[in-house]
Amino acid sequence: MLIGVPKEVKDDEYRVALLPVGVELLVHDGHIVLMEADAGLGSGIADSEYRDAGATIVGSANDVYKADLVVKVKEPQSSEYGHIQGDQVLFCYFHFAPNEPLTKAMLDRSAICIAYETVQTSHGDLPLLTPMSEVAGRMSIQEGAKYLESPFMGRGILLGGVPGVAPADVVIIGGGVVGTNAAKVAAGLGANVTIMDVDVSRLRYLSDILPPNVTTLFSDLHSVRHMVPRADLLIGAVLIPGSRAPRLVTQEMVAEMKPGAVIVDVAVDQGGCVETTRPTTHHDPTYLEYGVVHYAVTNMPGAVGRTSTHALCNVTLPYVRRLARAGWMQAMQNDPILATGLNIARGEIVHTGVAEAFGARPTPLADLQGDWC
Helix, strand or coil: CEEEECCCCCCCCCCCCCCHHHHHHHHHCCCEEEEECCCCHHHCCCHHHHHHHCCEEECCHHHHCCCCEEECCCCCCHHHHHHCCCCCEEEECCCCCCCHHHHHHHHHHCCEEEEHHHCCCCCCCCCCCHHHHHHHHHHHHHHHHHHCCHHHCCCCCCCCCECCECCCEEEEECCCHHHHHHHHHHHHCCCEEEEEECCHHHHHHHHHHCCCCEEEEECCHHHHHHHHHHCCEEEECCCCCCCCCCCCECHHHHHCCCCCCEEEEHHHHHCCCECCCCCECCCCCEEEECCEEEECECCHHHHHHHHHHHHHHHHHHHHHHHHHHHCHHHHHHHCHHHHCCEEEECCEECCHHHHHHCCCCCCCHHHCCCCCC
8 A cells, every 4th residue: 555644734733643663564564655755854753764664755745645545643734635635545633523624625525534533442542642632631731830920921820839839729621631641740740730520430530549739529510610710720621532622611701710820721622622712823822811821722742743753653553554454444344443533434424423513414334335344
């Protein structure tokens, strides 16, 4: 199979979708790998390393998109839409639910869109999203602490305080991978942390593993309404795989927050769980609403490309090899976990969460081709 890896073109995105070891293994499997020139530079990987591993270095994205399987990190940008061919397999993060233009473009191109973020095990784990959620959760506190500083319009609070001065109050909505990693870092810095979730079993687990300066709290309308105004730093960490994030923090709640408080809405990739959230970039990461600093960068892990690329490729490569070995249709049949990643195929929405976001009915896999079964 011809496999292509383009250079990422989203603003301030420094990750790359394949490591040299991945190239070597895919070439050993009998495939041809096309790497766009300089695709790995943002992650500290030179073209020569890919070439030594067996890749063919090509000069443009147009050359890469001649491939049968295109492996990326972030969703195709509008400048890339024209490269995409019918029945071409794209394997990357998509986050379709809040992005109607992207969804329409992929439907119009009749692409096969397999989304990292919806690949899910029978136990509910998200193996291709988890490493980036770990990075984003830890970064959320790092960034939040910075923007609490006065030069960045924050309250002028040191997250952990000092002897004789109280630490900051950090409220985390969502006790999944992002929320847990955020709580670990915030607690380690000495903040007063509250983590909220709707799953009591999860809260029980978090209470066991997190340090004493972390309080667990059941998340409902009243508790969210009570905790949001108390937060110096509010982390939005809510995820429903494939679906738009629920807006749990209303505009009215934000208006009651302290001037200079900071919101980091990690859920922005799925539309955000804070009503006042709008997407930002690493180049221009924050804005003020009701005197509250909002940080809503849609590709947070992209800023730490060396760490993120290795963490991501460690988990994606086995699935890339399966797709390349069997082709997408057979791979879906062979691997029900991989099949959960199929979002759009041949002009049809397959994933239930994506379909619901646009008021559509999902198309069963068996209907995509008559001889599927």
